Amino acid sequence: MLVPQEDEIEQPPYLYPDYVGTRLRAPKEPLIILPKTLSDVTGPVYGHHRPGELDNDLTRQHEGEPQGQKIIVHGRVLDGDGRPVRNTLVEIWQANAAGRYRHKVDQHPAPIDPNFSGAGRTLTDDDGYYRFVTIKPGAYPWQNHYNAWRPAHIHFSLFGRAFRSRLVTQMYFPGDPLFYQDPIFNSVRDEKARERMISTFDLDATIPEEALGFRFDIVLEGRYATPFERPHA
Amino acid sequence: MTEEKVQKLRLTPSQTVGPYLSLGLLREDWSELVSPDHPQAIRIEGTLYDGAGDPVTDGLVEIWQAAPSGRYDHPTDDREDLPLEEGFHGFGRSGTVDGGRFSFVTLKPGPVPGPEGTTQAPHIMVAVFARGLLKQLITRIYFEDEAEANAGDPVLRSIADERMRNTLIAHREGGNLYRFDIRLQGEGQTAFFKLSE
Numbered sequence: 001m002l003v004p005q006e007d008e009i010e011q012p013p014y015l016y017p018d019y020v021g022t023r024l025r026a027p028k029e030p031l032i033i034l035p036k037t038l039s040d041v042t043g044p045v046y047g048h049h050r051p052g053e054l055d056n057d058l059t060r061q062h063e064g065e066p067q068g069q070k071i072i073v074h075g076r077v078l079d080g081d082g083r084p085v086r087n088t089l090v091e092i093w094q095a096n097a098a099g100r101y102r103h104k105v106d107q108h109p110a111p112i113d114p115n116f117s118g119a120g121r122t123l124t125d126d127d128g129y130y131r132f133v134t135i136k137p138g139a140y141p142w143q144n145h146y147n148a149w150r151p152a153h154i155h156f157s158l159f160g161r162a163f164r165s166r167l168v169t170q171m172y173f174p175g176d177p178l179f180y181q182d183p184i185f186n187s188v189r190d191e192k193a194r195e196r197m198i199s200t201f202d203l204d205a206t207i208p209e210e211a212l213g214f215r216f217d218i219v220l221e222g223r224y225a226t227p228f229e230r231p232h233a
Numbered sequence: 234m235t236e237e238k239v240q241k242l243r244l245t246p247s248q249t250v251g252p253y254l255s256l257g258l259l260r261e262d263w264s265e266l267v268s269p270d271h272p273q274a275i276r277i278e279g280t281l282y283d284g285a286g287d288p289v290t291d292g293l294v295e296i297w298q299a300a301p302s303g304r305y306d307h308p309t310d311d312r313e314d315l316p317l318e319e320g321f322h323g324f325g326r327s328g329t330v331d332g333g334r335f336s337f338v339t340l341k342p343g344p345v346p347g348p349e350g351t352t353q354a355p356h357i358m359v360a361v362f363a364r365g366l367l368k369q370l371i372t373r374i375y376f377e378d379e380a381e382a383n384a385g386d387p388v389l390r391s392i393a394d395e396r397m398r399n400t401l402i403a404h405r406e407g408g409n410l411y412r413f414d415i416r417l418q419g420e421g422q423t424a425f426f427k428l429s430e
Contacts, residue, residue, distance in 0.1 A: 012367035021365030024284040034426035042307035044324030093257025101253045170248040188246040219242045
């Protein structure tokens with residue numbers, strides 16, 4: 001039996017015509033297999049670039065409090081063997097509670113929140129743990145297809161330990177009614193893989209009278225054997 | 234299925250950076266890996282194009298490279314006899330909001346070990362992100378003025394199609410400036426890689 005490779009259904013393809021943006025951007029020539037070398041089992045170590053104190057709390061970056069529902073987004077960054085990915089940079093960006101990005105290209109007629117920039121970053125600790133305080137982003141319309149709406153999501157960017165573990169993904173919220181019509185979410189064809197992009201509601205992380213907790217664990221490519229022999233002197 | 238397979242955690246899927254990546258990823262300029270005043274500084278400039286030949290103005294190009302000695306500033310590269318440049322980490326990030334253009338000021342990397350005792354020519358790993366890219370694209374920058382090293386490079390040698398191979402070569406435009414355009418799709422499409430497991 002011919003079993004499709006996991007990355008063909010657990011990762012999105014480059015060309016996914018339902019997502020119109022892929023049509024002119026997906027490469028058409030086949031990808032060339034790149035052997036594993038020192039060039040990609042190493043990668044940027046951004047520990048020297050310490051995020052600022054308020055960079056992981058998107059609700060305290062301005063004079064006033066942002067509008068919307070305050071949430072805690074937290075979890076662990078692990079490799080495929082379950083080991084924590086320590087001291088790695090996690091960057092996030094998102095729309096505000098009304099579903100509007102603070103970006104000149106976003107012309108969706110929802111209000112801009114003067115107290116919300118929608119960007120944060122932090123480093124994982126020794127357990128691979130990270131935590132953000134933010135606002136639950138709103139859904140927003142886009143012009144991909146008739147009546148197209150993006151499910152609420154937060155963009156995540158992670159480095160991991162090596163160039164090959166670099167990941168940009170999106171965290172979604174449980175029970176979102178917009179999943180079924182969203183081609184970006186559904187470009188991941190394996191249902192279980194799609195579920196790995198959905199955070200879980202977390203009562204333990206919920207702060208009474210203040211913020212709902214959501215848990216989002218992220219798995220990156222793993223630790224690597226040295227792919228070359230040391231040259232003889 | 235082996236026991237090891239069962240215990241493996243599955244990777245989180247990739248998703249597009251979308252059109253608003255600059256909010257999170259371009260808050261600081263990381264495109265200068267060294268000061269432009271560094272005596273060995275080189276500049277790499279290019280434009281990111283889509284399949285219609287239009288510049289992609291909501292993309293992001295990241296680079297990762299060795300120091301001039303050929304050593305990576307990373308714990309896995311423990312060849313301590315090779316010097317690292319003070320303050321040079323080998324990572325750069327440039328948005329393409331300026332008419333699809335990206336640029337880096339960096340140092341030319343040295344040769345690094347390749348598979349099976351080979352030596353890789355000086356090169357820079359490149360990751361491209363953009364709206365419409367559901368996962369990053371990987372390519373490499375080699376240098377036109379390293380013809381001899383390029384001829385022996387195991388990766389370049391593995392690409393039979395000469396046109397494809399040539400898309401990986403940055404062209405020297407006088408002084409310390411190199412041009413390296415990236416075409417996502419179409420006639421002059423850049424060679425992109427899939428990382429082997």
